[in-house]
Structure formats: structure tokens, C-alpha cells
Amino acid sequence: MLQVTDAVVRYGAITALHGISFNVDQGEIVTLLGANGAGKTTTLRMLSGLHAPSSGSINFEGQDVTKTKAHDFTTLGISHVPEGRRIFPSMSVEENLEMGAFNRKGSFSDDMERMYVTFPILKDRRKQLGGNLSGGEQQMLAIARALMSQPRLLLLDEPSMGLAPMIVETIFRIIGEIRDSGTTVFVVEQNASTALHLADRGYVMENGRIVFGDTAQNLLHDERVRAVYLGESVEGA
């Protein structure tokens, strides 16, 4: 579904991604793990068109999207939940969801109702301002808003950031439901354990390179991953 080949991203003289390659298949949850500064967010910025790669290619459903601009991605079927949630603070929950359907033609009230079923808390808060929601509610709103464009691929940047463990659990459960309803999910996450328990496959990034990738099950039992990202001491590692 999504195929990234040898993508290099530079910020001026600094190379942030040294030619990364990976793929996401239909119906999967794929997670990208890595420490701070490993290049996870840059990868996602690249995927959502906010920062074009200087070489390499990105292919989505057989179509080259390397040079596609960020705002054209929703019409292609890719939706991005940016880091830090970034909901529209002065708009109500309802208006935020409407903004998510900005490029859709025709009625989208069915989808709105579906969002309220998936995220019941948003229904209770539908008239409240986005800026007055709690962090967890904002994250749910950000995900719901992204889903309003009916994406086939959902990109999530650090959905657990700054949230209480119980809320993280809820959000990851919902991400699982989203996958089950047919939307492929690519999630960048620092919280490796939670992400790997949910995901089908994962990649590990270090210093702008993808060092290895495997099924989530294998990664959970991989010594290197356990030592570095799951915080378990492994003898001899």
C-alpha cells in the first residue's frame, strides 16, 4: 500500500534521514520506534508532505506521491494526525470534525455519527471548544478529525504523548478498532511496549536510519529492543 524507497531528508546541511526504506501493507498497523531525535517525526513529516525528501521515492497505492503537497494528501486517502494533537482551539468539537471533512463533497453526517459512536466522550462534548478539552479528549478529537476525510491510511504521530496510562490504553484500543474497520494505520511511538502489543509489524530507527524491522511479536522478544526501548536489563547486552 505504502512503499518508501531510499528516502533522504535534509534540513539545510543536516541530513535527518539517511535513505530509509520500509513498507506498509493494507490492513496492518505498522509502528515506527526510536529514541528522541532518531528521525521518527521527520519520517512522518515526509510521509504527510510537510517536508519533501531530497532523494528517494514514496509510493502510495501504485501512485508516486514523493512531491505531493501536504494539503493534497487527504484527497489521496492519507490522513495525518500531527504531533501535539493540534486541534483548532476556538472551534467546537463539532466544528473541528467538520474541518476534517473540508475536502469532501456531499453530506458527511453519517461519518460524524460514527465518530460519536467510536468516541462517545466527543458526543458529550460536541458543543464545547476544542481548547477546553483534556489532553486525552483532544487526542481523540484529533484522530476523529483525521478520520473524517475517510482515509485508507492513517498516520499517527506520538498519540500517547503527555497522556495518562489509562487514556493511552483507551486510545490504542481505538486504534485497533480503526484497523479492524479497514483503515491501515502507521504509528510513530515512543511508548514501545504499548505500540508493539498492538501493532502487526514494527521498524526501529536510530540516527536517521532504519536499523531493523520485524513482526511485532519478534520485536517484543528481541534483545536489542528489550534493552533499549522496553527498559529491561538484559545480561550481556
Next chain:
Amino acid sequence: MKSILTHQLFRRFITAAAVLAVVAVMTGPAGSTEAPTAGFTGSFSERSSFFGFFETVRWVPFLFLALVFFGVWTLWLSRGAQIKSGVSQVMQVPRAATQRRPVRWGIGVVLLFVALILPHVINDPFWQAAMVEQIAVYVLLAIGLNVVVGFAGLLDLGFVAFYAIGAYVTAWVTGALPTPPLFGIHMDPFFAIPIAIVIVMVAGIVLGVPTLRLRGDYLAIVTLGFGEIITIFANNLYGITGGSQGTSLIPHFSLHIGPIKYVWGLAPVPYYYLTLVFVVIFLLAFSLLEHSRVGRAWTAIREDEVAAESVGINPLKYKVMAFAIGASTAGFAGVVTASQSNNIFPSSFSLAFSINILVLVIFGGMGSIFGVVLGALLIQTGSMYLLHSPPAGYQSSDLYIYLGALLVVMMIFRPAGLVPSRRRRREIVLSEAGEGHMNEVLTGDQP
């Protein structure tokens, strides 16, 4: 002793006295090259009347005012919250009423009626002229700049450029410039209206496409430069624009439809009605636009550009649109001014002019069409009043000191403006609480 100096009341009194001392200097006599300090000494020692009661030196009434200010301030600190909640309770009913659509339309119709009969009530020729040149035209400019600054959140310091282009296009198509007019025909200024609006919108696009990738302060600096470039062109392209002397050959509007023949002359009232028609058209168009898909895209971009992009809004496209649409009113204002006064000079298109319009928008309430119109009416009427019957010691160049002071006071007590737009007020409250990534118009945004 030390305890007195650090005492709250004492410090409050000193602050009040210092503020009034500044006011005394601002309203006092001017200095001169021979006596540079005369302005300061005169401000305090000159004789004046104590509110018409008795003759005294100036510092006495100002000390009295400082005491009053101190008293009001102290009272406000102890009772302010109570007064505020009381006022908001009393205001709840009218505020709720103005939210209703029919009430809004009703108010609009009443205001339009007042605007229609106004020139027949006010017979003073000074005010009749001011109503066109200084009030109606500025209302137009303010509602145009409001689209750029208020709706899209782009700080434009070069708005005068579009006004200048509108005026010069009028001069061009009516054959008042050294350049041969369009198609070689000397057209009526009426034809200049669509031509000027189109050219100004194209200018907005030409300026916007390369520069609107910038944000906050950077955009402000580039637009400021654009305003200056247009003035310098007008000044120096002698063979095209007539140079610093401009032109004084621009004809008045005239209407020839079949048997009807009407020429707008030197009298300002016909121009007033012509401008009023366009004010109403622009007001209706912009309030429809505000609640349209485009308006929502502007709000989204203003509040969080990254989020706007992630939901599929092309920020550049909508920002350029705001620029072009906002500029259209300036283009029309340029046509009216040029035709009414018959002449244009490059020196009238200064940075101070752009700033003046921006003050109207900020004072009235960025993003609130009604607020901006009210702000423009109040400030322009006020400054015209000062020009018409200046108080003792007032000089016309003092105006900007007062406008500056007004703006400072507004920013402290009512940062969202006189009649804030509901959304703007929410944004300010929320961003003070640390929510959102608003592309703040006045403070700029991190790149």
C-alpha cells in the same frame, strides 16, 4: 521611610501621577528650536483654567486628575470584579438578542437608514466632505484590511499600496497620466472601478504568492517594503506616473444612460451615496464570506496552519485569496478618492496611512466586521473633530500620539478590540491559557 516608598498605595499614586504627567506633556504646548524645553516647562507652568472654574497653572488640574485616576483605580481594584459581573449580567439580555438573526438585520437596516439621511441632517460643509474622504473611505479600507488581518490572520503593513494602485489606475484609464490610457480612450471613472479592482486583486496575488509563505513578523516586513516600493515608483517613474507632482486632471464620475445624465461634481454628498452603495455591497459580501467554506479555511489557518494543512487546506491558496479580496476595497477606495479630489500625489500614500488603517481594525476588533466599522467611524470622526475644532495647544501631528496611546490602553484592557469577534476573544483567552498554536498576528509565530 522605606516602607512608605514600597507601599502599594504610594506606588499606585506615583504611577497615576506619572501617567497624567505624560498626558500633560502630550496635550501641552510645542517646543521650538530656540527654546527646546519650552514644551515641557509650558506643559506644567502655563496658565490655564481649572475646568472653567478659576485660572491656575497647568500642573494643578493635572494633579487633580491624577488623584481622580488614583481613586478610580483603587476603587476598581476593590470593586472591579463586582462591577464587571454586574455589567455582564445586565448586558446578557441585549447580548443574547444581538445573536439573533432578525435582530441583526433590523439593526443593520436602522443603521443604513441613519447613514442615508445623515448628509441631510449635517449641513456643515466640513463634515459633509469629511464623511466621504475621511470616514466612508476609511470604513471601506478598514473592512478590506479586516479580511487580511482579522479573518486570515496576516499582518499587512503595506495596505496603502493597493489604495495607491487603485488611485493610479483611475488616473491612467481616465487619461490623467503621462502614460497613454487603456485602449487610447479617456474613460469615465466608472469604468475605472472594475479595472482598478481587478488590477489591485492581481497585485495582491503577485505580492502574495511569493511572500505569503512567510509568517508573522517576516510577512509584516515584506508587506511594509511593498508599500514603500509602490510609493517610490509613483514618485520616481516620472514619465509614467507624473512623479512627485502627481496629477490633478482626474475627472469626476458621470453617468450617461439614455436620457439620464448626471455628473458628480465638487459637492461631496453624491460621492457619499456612491461610496455608501459600495460599503453596503462589500459588507454583505464579506459577512457571507466569513461564514462560508473560505471563511472557515481562514479561521483554521489563523489558528493552526499545520493542522489546517493536515485536514487538506492549502494555506497559500487561501492566504492569497484573503490578500486579493481584502485589496479589492482599497482599489475601490482609491478610485473614489482620486475622482473626488481630482488629484493624487505620491506623498499621500505613506506608511502612516497603512498604520492608520491597521489602528482602525485593531481598535474596532480584528475579525469582527461590525467592530471594525464602528472602530473606523469612531476614530475617524474623533480625529476629524480634533481637526475641525482643535482644543488649545493641539496640533494635527499630535493625532498619532493619541492614537498610539489609545492602542496601548486597548491592548491592556480590551486586547480583542472594542467589539471583539466571538472567535477572536476565545482565541485570546485560550492562547493565554497555553492552548493552540495560533499564528499570532501581533507577535509573530515561530518559523
